[in-house]
Amino acid sequence: MVLVISQETFNAAVQENIEDLGLSPEEAVREAVVQFESQGVDLSTIMKELALEPKSFGEVEECLKQLNTLSKSKAPPAKIIEQLNALKEQCEKGIQYKVFAGQHGAYTLLLDIFTNHNDLDLKRYCVKTLVSLMSKQPDLLDHRGIEIIISLLEKDEDIELKRLTLRWTKECCILHEKNRQDIFNANILERLKAMLHEGTTDLLREVMAVCRALVLDDDVRVEFGKSHEHARVIASECLCLLTGLFSRLKDDETLLSELIQTICVLMVRTEFCKKVSDAGGLELIAEAMKNSGKSQKVVKQCFKLLKALAGNDHCKTVMLQRDLAPLIVAALQQNKSYTQVVTAGLSSVAAICLRCPDNSTILFQANIPEVIVDIMKSHPNDKQIQRTGSWAIRNMVSRSQYQCQTFINLGIEDLLHSNLKKFKDIEYDTKSALRDLGCKVDLKEEWTGKGGALNTTSSGKK
DSSP states (O other): OOBOOOHHHHHHHHHHHHHHHOOOHHHHHHHHHHHHHHTTBOOTTOOGGGGSSOOOOHHHHHHHHHHHHHHHTTOOHHHHHHHHHHHHHHHTTOHHHHHHHHHTTHHHHHHHHHHHOOOHHHHHHHHHHHHHHHTTOGGGOOHHHHHHHHHHTSTTSOHHHHHHHHHHHHHHHTTOHHHHHHHHHTTHHHHHHHHHHHOOHHHHHHHHHHHHHHTOOOOTTOSSOOHHHHHHHHHHHHHHHHHTTHHHHTTOHHHHHHHHHHHHHHOOSHHHHHHHHHTTHHHHHHHHHHHSTTOHHHHHHHHHHHHHHTTSHHHHHHHGGGSHHHHHHHHHHHTTTOHHHHHHHHHHHHHHHTTOHHHHHHHHHTTHHHHHHHHHHHOTTOHHHHHHHHHHHHHHHTTOGGGHHHHHHTTHHHHHHHHHHHOGGGHHHHHHHHHHHTOOOOOOOOOOOOOOOOOOOTTSOO
16 A cells, blocks of 8 residues: 555644754755655645645635625625635635635535525535635535535536536545545436436536546545446446437537547446447547547547457457548548657557457558658657557567568667667567567566476475
8 A cells, every 4th residue: 555644744844844954945845755755655645835834814714704704694695706706716826725714614614605595696606616625625525515416416406506516526536535435325326327318518528527537546545446336337327328429529529539538437347348339439439530530639539449449359359340440540640749649549559459460450551550650750759659659569560470571661670779778668568569570689588497396295295
């Protein structure tokens, strides 16, 4: 299990550095980070800014005081909204302000205002302020907040209020495993399914973001989470609904990208790959790549989905029978200057060709060797592109040796040997590609036995 510390422990270490070593606050923070990281401590949940010299939080205190007074005196909604906006602006100044507000009762006060007033605009501003308060501070959520979230996602609620509530829900799930489990166990999936089925496009983006947040595994304080279980249940219930949204969202590149991304993170089992394929997923990917070939967001997610689908042997076998090979090659060519896109593309080619010489042949006939080598030559100092390019080459030629000479004629051997000198941590991948290409390479024998004879008897005595 990864080592973690509390915010208070980190703050105390910073104060010691200031008092004992005479460092400035900024230097003390840097020194504390070095100290803890050298001990193997994960600091991803630590807010370094909180350890600096305290700032004045008078405006936050004043906002909370005014809100409390206005709420108890049943002031007009417009007056309360004005103070909610002021508190929201304070929270957006930085994590220090959010934490101070949270420590001084802002969360409970906001829930009280929301519960005790019926004005729709006021309710919307309450949730907006909760989003600002709890972004990067999800620990504030309690069962009362979860009950409000679930009630707000009912079918007859205001659309804008639902959208804000979904955004609040997503923030509560990030970096917090307990919140994810509590929200999931509150049967939020039934509400999400209803919105996937009938929701507006504005709602769909937020619904998909919540689905992805529920399957995160980013809380270092928890040794074992339930991300896989959540993904399994959501996929079982929602994959067909999500796949059915392709035709509806095909003209909206942003939403289409988010849709494909959501399907990708849910495919945690091989049977889900088959489910997406049977629902026409491969044809829909082909249509998306054909219509959005120059959209980096869409193409990158299409590549990731192809890689995920290739995890199922049946999907991999039939994948390139849908005329996808020319589209893959064209998408790589069109987006070769975008490192994230081509990294995803080369990784998907490696997955599609793994132990599948028929797919390798189809891609070879579509002239993908020229594209792979061109991309690797265009990004000689990008380690990830060189790594994924090596994977793609190795998997293409390992069972199709006739392709080796084509890659060698394109100059790949010199490039791979150059990578051996530049990138020590991808040496294995580079040497594997050279080996399968039939090139000269010095392979390191990882383990050799010492030749000692074993002497045992059935009773376990020598």
